[in-house]
Amino acid sequence: MTTVLDAVVVVAMPVEADAFVAVADVAGAPTHAPGGAEHRLLTLGGRQVLLVRAGIGLVNAATAAAVALAARPARVLVSGGSAGGLGVGVRVGDVVVGSTHVHTGADARAFGYVLGQVPGMPASYPADEVLREHAHAAAAMLPGWSTEPADVRVLRGDVVSGDVFVDAERVAGVRAAFPDALATDMESAALAQVAHRFGVAFLSVRGISDLCSPVEAGEFATHVDDAADRSAVVVRETLRRLPGAEA
Numbered sequence: 024m025t026t027v028l029d030a031v032v033v034v035a036m037p038v039e040a041d042a043f044v045a046v047a048d049v050a051g052a053p054t055h056a057p058g059g060a061e062h063r064l065l066t067l068g069g070r071q072v073l074l075v076r077a078g079i080g081l082v083n084a085a086t087a088a089a090v091a092l093a094a095r096p097a098r099v100l101v102s103g104g105s106a107g108g109l110g111v112g113v114r115v116g117d118v119v120v121g122s123t124h125v126h127t128g129a130d131a132r133a134f135g136y137v138l139g140q141v142p143g144m145p146a147s148y149p150a151d152e153v154l155r156e157h158a159h160a161a162a163a164m165l166p167g168w169s170t171e172p173a174d175v176r177v178l179r180g181d182v183v184s185g186d187v188f189v190d191a192e193r194v195a196g197v198r199a200a201f202p203d204a205l206a207t208d209m210e211s212a213a214l215a216q217v218a219h220r221f222g223v224a225f226l227s228v229r230g231i232s233d234l235c236s237p238v239e240a241g242e243f244a245t246h247v248d249d250a251a252d253r254s255a256v257v258v259r260e261t262l263r264r265l266p267g268a269e270a
Contacts, residue, residue: 028097029070030262033077033088033214034251039104040076042251043067046259056094060087068263073097077210080186081126084210088217099154099226099265100218102211103258105250106229107189109198110180110205113231116172118253119180119206120158121227123147124215127185127197127207138200139183141216147181148215151224154261155179158228161260170249177257180205182227184212194235206231228261230254 034040043065044050051064060083061076073095077087088100106119113119125139125147132138140146162177183204189197197207211227218225230250 025096026071028073028095029265030072030099030101031075031088031091031095031097032067032072032101032103032258033075033084033091033210034104035077035079035084035210036104036247037076038248039251039254040074042248042255043074043103043258045252046255056087056090058086058090060090062091068259068261070262070265072262080209081184081213085213085217088214089221092217092221092223097223099151099262100214100221100223101258102208102214102225102227102229103254104208104229105232105247105254106182106206106208108205108231108234109183109189109194109207113178113205113234114172114176115231115234116168116170116176116249116253117231118162118177118257119182119229119231120155120177120257121150121182121206121211121229122155122179123149123181124212124227125181125183125201125204126212127183127201128187144216145219148212148219148225150226154224154226157264158226158257158261161264162257165256165260168253178205182206182208182211182229184208184210189235191235207235226261228254228258
């Protein structure tokens, strides 16, 4: 009988995967799954986790998550790594725990759907409320970060996702269309949709690497590793709080 994993954690890039491996209790060797994603079995916060490096973008994320969940059932699907900050007051170095998740590129309003809704699917995908509360409780117990900004700020808010990198030319339009969004990435909404289809609890935990500003490319390159590190630590401590977790 296939053992049910505690969590599948999906990231896009090597630097994001490296951050999770660095904070794991035990990390297995990487293997390659059908479709090309990289898999690593981790013990993370006392939990058995499959870390999936999917590649960037909605299709890569959804394909990799579906392959992983079909092969290894899990209690939780987590979207980890970095994101761009959208909301007023969001800083580089903050961590955003998603409340709801929407596709920025989905627009079937001509057929009566709302902006961001894929036809036949929900208008948005909520995070699991228990997981979200675990994330905030875990973050409240963390010591300060070793890099600036050192104070731990974990924010609640909506996360939007699309296959276009949101830079200074595009950010105004995204903010106008999705005024409640705090962060934007290229995977979380797709992963939330996969979790919905598989009936798995979902959580997005993203460190803010840039603010979609005129200097976004420099910000991203400079801060993506710190953003990934912060995401990994919050995810680890969240999983530690799941029922049955080891101390």
